Structures are given as structure tokens and as C-alpha cells.
Amino acid sequence: MSVGAWEPENQASNDQSRTEIDRVLLAKIIHALGEESGENAPDLKSIDQDIQLAHWLAGVPAAQWLAEAAHWNEAQLWALIRFFTLAEMQLPEWRGGAESPVIPLAKSLRQRKAPLQREQLLWIREHSDNRYLPYGPL
Numbered sequence: 001m002s003v004g005a006w007e008p009e010n011q012a013s014n015d016q017s018r019t020e021i022d023r024v025l026l027a028k029i030i031h032a033l034g035e036e037s038g039e040n041a042p043d044l045k046s047i048d049q050d051i052q053l054a055h056w057l058a059g060v061p062a063a064q065w066l067a068e069a070a071h072w073n074e075a076q077l078w079a080l081i082r083f084f085t086l087a088e089m090q091l092p093e094w095r096g097g098a099e100s101p102v103i104p105l106a107k108s109l110r111q112r113k114a115p116l117q118r119e120q121l122l123w124i125r126e127h128s129d130n131r132y133l134p135y136g137p138l
Contacts, residue, residue: 021068025054030072030079041127044083044090055093058084062104069108078120081105085128098132106134 032047044052069077084101087094096102102124109115116124116134124133 033079058096065104098137103136
């Protein structure tokens with residue numbers, strides 16, 4: 001009987017946080033929500049199946065979201081913030097909690113000197129039960 005050395009599983013190959021954020025998928029999300037003010041909260045259960053199944057996006061690290069935010073304008077970032085806010089409430093397996101993409105996306109807007117406006121903050125509060133949105137844990 002031989003005893004081999006135990007090696008942990010290669011986390012890099014199984015780690016979804018290392019997955020590239022798919023800009024085509026984000027563009028679909030933005031298109032589905034639109035770039036307007038977002039007064040209405042669309043029913044996400046009726047959107048594209050690819051989007052509904054992309055719940056792994058909720059687990060992408062904040063640093064990766066901050067880097068990705070540079071590729072989108074303020075209206076597009078607001079559409080993504082609205083989507084991730086609603087997804088936590090409407091879609092199964094989309095719980096972001098303190099790791100929600102809303103937090104780094106809102107931070108990217110602050111870094112651009114275009115922080116969320118009062119109406120936007122109220123919209124997030126009205127459509128979410130995540131106590132960490134939009135600024136994260138204190």
C-alpha cells in the first residue's frame with residue numbers, strides 16, 4: 001500500500017471570482033433595464049434566461065467590479081445598480097449581501113464625482129432589504 005501526498009484542489013480552476021465579467025451579458029442587462037431613471041421596477045423573472053442564470057455575477061469580487069465599471073457610463077452603471085438591487089429580491093440565488101456588486105458600482109460613481117442622487121438612494125432602499133446597500137458594511 002502506498003501513501004501519496006495530499007494536494008488541495010486547484011482553487012483557481014474552480015474559483016468563479018476569477019471568471020471574466022462578460023460585457024455582452026452586462027450589455028444585455030443594461031438593455032433589459034434601460035438607461036432611463038428607473039422609476040419602475042421591472043419583473044426580472046420575465047427577462048432573458050441567460051441573465052437569470054448568471055447568479056455567479058453576484059459573487060465577483062469588488063475590485064473586479066471597480067475595474068469593470070470604467071468601461072461603462074454613469075447611466076449604464078445606474079442600470080446595473082438597479083438590476084443587482086432588484087435581482088436580490090426577485091431572483092433565486094442572487095443574494096449579494098455585503099458583497100453585492102451594487103457596492104463597488106456605487107463606489108465607482110463616487111470616484112467619478114457623480115455619486116448616487118437622493119432619488120436613486122431612496123429607490124435602492126425602496127426596492128431592497130439588503131442593509132448593506134449601497135455603501136457596504138461600516
